[in-house]
Amino acid sequence: MRFAGIMLSLFVGMTSVGFGGGAGVKDLSMPVKQYDAVAGREIYTNTCIRCHGIDGKGAMSIQLVPQPADLSSQAVQSRLDASLFKRIHDGKPNTAMGAWSTTLSDDEIWDVLAYVRTLRQE
């Protein structure tokens, strides 16, 4: 009986340490910022849709040289976040793609990029 009691308290001790450890690991992942594709869709509708179209494939009415990039395409979607961020932030010289850093904050650019990621074609 006494032995069983010791084993029981050991077991309880171990599980509480286990839970404590689990909570600690979870806390570490909390500060990671999640960008908001819903806020990004709002920005996209107001600022990007007139060239890139509702599905990212380009607006029908727009005639530009070069044409707006197809944001749903593999060519765009395979690029890294940092590279697309820079493109939206700084624009592309000698194209209609302007530098959005003058109108959008960095967080807004990340939000709109989160939305652009939802346009990926499977």
Ligand code: HEC
């Ligand atoms: C006035 C028209 C216009 C507007 C508005 C516009 N773009 Fe563009 N965008 C372009 C054109 C044109 C290109 C293609 C440039 C090229 O040929 O590489 C482009 C390219 C891009 C690319 C791909 C860049 C690359 O090199 O792969 C991304 C991403 C992009 N635009 C995102 C956005 C976002 C997000 C917005 C809204 C904040 C936006 N664009 C607004 C015209 C526009």
